[in-house]
Amino acid sequence: MDHAGEDDLNTMEEGHFVWLSAMEEKGMAPMELLRSATRNIALAYGMDRDLGTLEPGKFADFVILDANPLELPPLSAHPQGNKSWDSY
Numbered sequence: 001m002d003h004a005g006e007d008d009l010n011t012m013e014e015g016h017f018v019w020l021s022a023m024e025e026k027g028m029a030p031m032e033l034l035r036s037a038t039r040n041i042a043l044a045y046g047m048d049r050d051l052g053t054l055e056p057g058k059f060a061d062f063v064i065l066d067a068n069p070l071e072l073p074p075l076s077a078h079p080q081g082n083k084s085w086d087s088y
Contacts, residue, residue, distance in 0.1 A: 016041065030070035 020037055028036070042052025054060055065072075 034070070
């Protein structure tokens with residue numbers, strides 16, 4: 001059973017991913033892509049007081065990697081074709 005608005009959220013998430021993938025293909029710098037996926041989206045939705053950057057008092061989901069995320073291959077180049085770097 002879908003919750004009210006869940007389809008809209010899924011569509012919004014997919015739209016952000018499509019845009020970020022397109023910008024990557026157009027040559028946007030990795031750090032700008034990272035900012036666009038975090039801080040800029042929070043700013044666009046007026047949620048930057050709570051989300052978008054790692055600062056005391058803000059909510060955050062993050063991962064710890066053994067590699068520089070800006071040097072990882074693009075998601076579109078992942079060998080299994082999914083949206084994960086689990087094998088790196």
